Amino acid sequence: MFRFTTIKDYHKALQNGQTTCVEAVRFFVQSIQRDQHLNAWIDVYEAEALASAASLDQSRLAGEPTGALHGVVIGLKDVIAYKDHPLTAASAMLQPFTAIYSATAVERLLQAGAIILGRQNCDEFAMGSSNENSVYGPAKNAIDPSRVPGGSSGGSAVAVQAGHCMISLGSDTGGSVRQPADFCGIAGLKPTYGRISRYGLIAYASSFDQIGIFGNSIDDLALTLQVIAGTDAMDSTVSERPVPDYSAALPASAAKKYRIAYFREALDHPGLDPEMAKAIRNFIGVLQTAGHTVEPVDFPMLNYVVPAYYVLTTAEASSNLSRYDGVRYGHRTKEPIEDLTEWYKQSRTEGFGKEVQRRILLGTFVLSAGYYDAYFTRAQQVRRLLSDQTKAIFSTYDAILSPTVPFPAFPLGSMGQDDPVAMFLADIYTVFANLVGIPGISIPLFRHSSGLPFGLQLMTSHFDEVSLLGLSQTCMQLSQTTTADAV
Secondary structure (H helix, E strand, O other), X not given: OOOXXXXXXXXXXXXXXXXXXXXXXXXXXXXXXHOHHHOOEEEEOHHHHHHHHXXXXXHHHOOOOOOOOOOOEEEEEOXXXXXXXXXXXXXXXXXOOEOOOOOHHHHHHHHOOOEEEEXXXXXXXXXXXXXXXXOOOOXXXXXXXXXXXXXXXXXXXXXXXXXXXXXXXXXXXXXXXXXXXXXXXXXXXXXXXXXXXXXXXXXXXXXXXXXXXXXXXXXXXXXXXXXXXXXXXXXXXXXXXXXXXHHHHHHHHHHOOOEEEEXXXXXXXXXXXXXXXXXXXXXXXXXXXXXXXXXXXXXXXXXXXXXXXXXXXXXXXXXXXXXXXXXXXXXXXXXXXXXXXXXXXXXXXHHOOHHHHHHHHHHHHHOOOOOHHHHHHHHHHHHHHHHHHHHHHHOOOOEEEXXXXXXXXXXXXXXXXXXXXXXXXXXXXXXXXXXXOOOEEEEEEEXXXXXXXXXXXXXXXXXXXXXHHHHHHHHHHHHHHHHHHHO
16 A cells, blocks of 8 residues: 655655555545545646656656656645646635646646646635635644644645645745644745745735745655755746755754754743743753754844734735736626726625735735835834844854744634734744745644644754754654653
């Protein structure tokens, strides 16, 4: 029977004739069908995936060269374009729409031999922290379906958590990969802004958005990042820095002794679950015992990151989503309205959900003539101060450690219904990395007394994913050793 642990083990099984790509696809399709109640997938491209798998099996058996992701089964968040396949950003505004080109990241996956199995549920236009803002209904946490999987890439996280695919691609604007990874007990990587091309990613906030990766192992994240990262003529914001061989660098980077900082204010924050704070403090002791330097640093600007983030991202969202007006793009009302302004209003009211409407209105407000300097300009100043402080920290330390989220996965419908700001504040630990553009990862290390998983967030300096992945590998190994010793 087909089983999946890591891509490396899967490739070894393929070479030894113990399994096939077709068997892998069939296994995952059956898993998705078994778990339809989790609502993680919007579409499954079963026939197409099976045909691709059969072709890959045939070429491998014929002795032809195989790609780095040969036969690896992958899902895509419904904001990443895959040519000739539906793409709606989980919104009525884009129903029905079919992508006319593939994202650069998708093209690179296919060139490396990956199999795209389908598109996955998410918050509408990637705006949300619970996956409850989807036109397709909420995705549900596989550990406890009464709880959220996190957002906005909730379906992508659940797909890896529940064993529906080997890797998922999501997007991370303020924690939309790391937060659901934490809630679902898997690993979620947001690379440096500009490390992966955004061409083919539906824009939410263009100076924050970054394609991210979900997986069960650091090795799998490293290999996938290596394939999809790099320069792209179609994206002027992507970095032209050479892409390291992350897989080859992983053993050496995992063996290093790191200097790690943590924000005193983050662990002392009144909103952080006390049990989670205790677990992270205990793990800091484990790191120190293993020979790593872990020290607190003062970061008094922590309470400014969420307001600055939401001012800037909603401003960019209001601009990016202005094109969806029912004329150039998007849903067009069928109401017999003759006034053009009213017709625009009706089309956008029908097409956008409440959370997207809220953020467009907030973004339009902070960009308005009377409030631009009071909100947008000041938020940009905060962003610059955060960037300067981050550079100062990384002049002394290799990495920053923090909680990923302030609490474990919460029940569906329990947060943000009456007070949307409460949901915004749940992003307090993740938005920092997007504001300053550094890479961040959430790794699954802990278990709450409620039975729910929670993770640890690590961040490193710009384009230092080698250290980020290496330290993550170290932390996961230390966690496993500590757990084994306790047993």
